Amino acid sequence: MKKNLLFAFILSVVSVSVYSQVQSTTFGGLWHDPNTWIGLTVPGENDDVIINGPVVQAYTSGYAILPVHCNNLTITSSGSLRNGGYGGGNGIFPVYVHGSAVNNGIVENGGEDALKMFVYGDLTNNNIWMPVETELTNSGNHNLSLLEGMTFGSKIIVNSSTGITALTDLVFTCDWYSDGYYNRSHLMLNGHIFSVGNHSLEMRHCLVNSGTLTGDFEILGTFKVGYDVSDTLKFNGNITVTDTLMANVYGGGYGIYKLRINGNLLNNGVIMDNMDTKAPLNDDDLEILITGDIINNRHWSCKYVKLAGDETQHITQGTDRFFDSYFSDLNPESDIVAQSNITIMNDLNLNGAHLNMAGDTLTIYGWLYGGAIENTNLNNGFLNNIISMGGLSVNGVVTIENNNIFHDYVIVNDTLQSIEYGGGSITYTLQVRGDITNYGLIRNINDGDLLSLEITGGIDNHGLWENAYTKFSGSQQQQIHQLPGKVFQTNFTDVDSVSMVVATSDLKIAGNCNLLRSTLEMNHYEIDISGHLYNGRVNSAIIKNATLSNITASGNTEIRGIVVIDDGNRFYGNLLVTDTLQSQVYGGGSYTYSLYNFGNIENNGLIRNEPTQNESFALYVQGDIINRGTFTNYANYQLFYLNDDVHQVSCMNNGTTNWQFEGADITGAGAESFSMISGGGIQTVPPGESWEVSVQFVPAGSVFTAQLNIHCTETGSLGTIYLIGYNENSTVGVKDPGVLNEQGNSLMFRNYPNPFTQGTTISWHQPEKAHVVLKLYDFTGKEMCTLMDCDRSSGEHRFNYDASKLPSGIYFLKGWFDDCTSAWKMLKM
Structure with missing residues (x-):
């Protein structure tokens, strides 16, 4: 271990001693003049140079400008480095620093011509750095440091294979003086990597031409994107905009400058396009592609924002802030999660992606299309190819085009409408696969461009419902409710023939209702319909102001208003008429409309023929006839069966004087099959009291038709009742035959x-x-x-x-x- 340490120490001493140090005098001079340097030796590539005075690079040979070299370069606070004059046109004097450069003084161009610095190592500027160009060149990385308050002037060119790294906050101005003129250029990153780290970066009136800036850095001042309109500048890291991030001026027409951020973007300043106030048509746009989260706390008005992440991206907006941008998602498999209310002043193209608003409000003033939204309060927007999940609240004006599906539930608080087609007329369909509650307005945009709703769940109307078509499309029971005083101005259709719609309130419909063989369960509520109610079953209904065709009514039915009978109607149960029941206008000759009622009928109003063209109305009753009103219709029939063989006719005096009944009799070919078993005699009936007769059917012979003649002038068309007997059991009695044979066998x-x-x-x-x-x-x-x-x-x-x-x-x-x-x-x- 001692030998290794000694060897390392020897290597260290050797490496330090390889480069000699050369210092300039405080008086300075020409770089290539020995008198400039202490020791009278002109430094070379292997010398570390310290400049203590004004040194000038003016090395020439004839018309050739020659370079000067050193290893590391240090310029003290009293030192400066400038170029001399070429004298033969424009000249650039190069200085090659084969190591690192530290400037505490001045590096700039001379009074004429220019100085170019080649730096192979790191660059530190603590004062003025403004040569015409600074080229960072070698195979390694360059570390850049800057004293606070200082800037990097000069056109800076990065030609290293790895790039540059910020060791401090950096401010680039990329400017210089030459021949008495002020000039400015850019940071020419040339596709390399600029590792900004967690430092701040200010590009003061200059650009980064191309490449990648890495790190979690902050943008101070104005950072313009767009040296080359065909290039995409990249940021790798989490970016904070404290001042301004904007597009450059293209200068040759219209340009879109692209910035890709592989990370998050926090905006506390301004993100914008380049708005040319002198020539608005020459505005140039900024497009941001981002893979991470977005937080906007101030001004955001760049033209395009493209969400490019593979993972979930979150988007947040400060109070009273908005995005004045066109948003799109580039990944159809991705998720976007809002963490606040979001306002987008233009379009949002989800491109198959999923946006979860988590109960917050999405306000959009353009198109929302091509994806799924979840748990959304939607304010405004034109919708196309949108799937809503987890519920949707509609606020503002939401406009519907084609291929939209809303799941779970929809609450309309403001306006839901169709879009204006602009070239003829068209119907736009919105599928609501769940319940819909309306507190606002549902409408067509105009008389030609219509809105059709297809709803699988319940309908609850507390507002204005004025669209062209509303279709019940659920396979399960659907409920419909309406606040008193409200009107459905729509045409209803049930597209599932085996389904049931259940009313939980009175219904008022200004339009038609086509049941298409389905069932409407009214639960003894009133349905007031100005158009046609047709092609289906209606249970326990109070029907008002409708035209009925092909309706099967079950349970007790009440008639209010003017109810018009067309063809194909059959009622099973008791029928109460409190206003008017009449036939339809035929429109081409004469016609008799018939209504079959398998149950009792009580008339407290008027039963009549159509009043303008006198189209005949025939009423067939398998049950009792109780009259407390007026019969003026064409004919009335009473039906008898072996198992339903006794029926009654009751006539109440609804006048102000006595009515005289002179009895009743049964005539006709089949009279022997019918007999009056009670009532039917001569009687004076005071106002408010009734005359009654009961008739029993007992088949005799082969003819079972007769007439019951009631001799009283006040009974109207009820004075003659046609009796029809059937020598068989009734399959209906007072009920719809569908319930008797549900298991395939009659109960008898x-x-x-x-x-x-x-x-x-x-x-x-x-x-x-x-x-x-x-x-x-x-x-x-x-x-x-x-x-x-x-x-x-x-x-x-x-x-x-x-x-x-x-x-x-x-x-x-x-x-x-x-x-x-x-x-x-x-x-x-």
């Missing part, structure tokens, strides 16, 4: 006798074992009692019911047999 649910006075026997056949529940309801639908609630085996069953304490009237027996249901009407005398 009935009671005997019917009508009855004291008791009756309820009988049924069930094809398999089932849990059986039997309940009795009065005519209003009020539950009277539960007759049975237990399991029963397959086969024939009977239940004897003692009805002696039951008041006279019409009752409904309803049975549940596992998943199958059935209902039956009974008459207690």
